[in-house]
Amino acid sequence: MAGAAVSAGLAAWLVGCGADSAPANHAPESERTELGLMTSLPLYWPLGAELSEIASGAAPAPWQRAVLEERHGLVLLDTLSPIAGLGEGDAESDPLAGLTRIAVIQPRGLSPSDNVALDDWVRGGGRLLLVLDPLLTGDYDLPLGDPRRPSDVALIPPVVARWGLSITFDEDQTEHPRRVRLGKGTSIPVFLAGTIEVDAASARRCALAADGIAVRCRVGRGRVTLLADAAVFEDDGFSTEARSGIAALLTFAFD
Template structure:
């Protein structure tokens, strides 16, 4: 693996997650000592358009150089497994580049290619587990203008894979904007202009009025969330609630039983 200093400008444009992973590895080598705990071996893939594994930056050259605290979600994810940012869901062999025992977080991903849809569905049906955040109206601010490829995905466009799993993402345009907290079967979730899932399959169980859908897909499992406001800024006064919500969702995803 190349050092961060040799991650080229073209790399930063075409493979931002790889460059971010290189930077995270470098930071880990000189970071503060972690509390002693059992080693975590389960990989957790992260495929997202949101600035979770890297900072938003006005210039591509600043992608790795910008100083600042890492996104709050990284520490929470790290308690459940070893983070593995992904640039694609379609590996060289046509398969999703994660082992069957891994977890995968899809957080407001860009539209998936046909090959990515197939690779993702095959991986889940073989036993993979996915925590999906699909927001029909993203409220998180961005420094990038509309149309900029670095801007997070404003509207989740995942109809093919959702339909394959028996889900339809709906959105109520008449609802009032503003963050609120929705109680779940376990814990609560901060949301802002969320959608809802309509389940057309008995293998999918809606929760909290369709804000969540918990699906058994073949031998695997999907927990789908119709909002992504959870990942908004760590400056939020509700940071503790955000951490607790993500922690609970990841714990539910890893449980032996599907529902």
């Protein structure tokens, strides 16, 4: 656990070091809510960025980060479970303390303690956006096994089943991108997406959307939004549709 504490501290330090590269086109600080972010995708720092570039602020901010920061102050998360103190007698620190919104997007995998912590946090009133793509379709020019490469295949954490949800993947589906309706007047791009199924016991508290690729569920006093595709985060970002897709997803999940 001490290693997790060091990792979390390093992430916080790097965020501060890279502050100058943060985009400026966002709401005033007082109007932005904090958003915890855990992801293997290059959403906060560019793909393949070296530690020295990140620390110096020379690494350019990805376009996805600019969109996220228009309405949220980002808090990077290496773990979701309590972190042991570095010294004997030091109290644990809770990385989720004070957060009301969290986005877990194509994570590398959640530990058993992460599953428990996330479930407790949601049931206590938190709002979660969980993106689990069965097969990424983005172009990541890094070899398999490189720790900077995103997780090509999502590992479905057990807590998803605890919420009465499951994801299936049709390997024979048509291989072309399409757009699906997410909410009133909004849509997002999807490509080789999974399909979400809701068990009978959870049907009354869940509502499927986007042709079964997304679902919103009440869990305790909180809410879970599950999306079985990450294509909205993998676009080149040059089009208005790409940016509006993430904005629409944030509204769908958190508003």
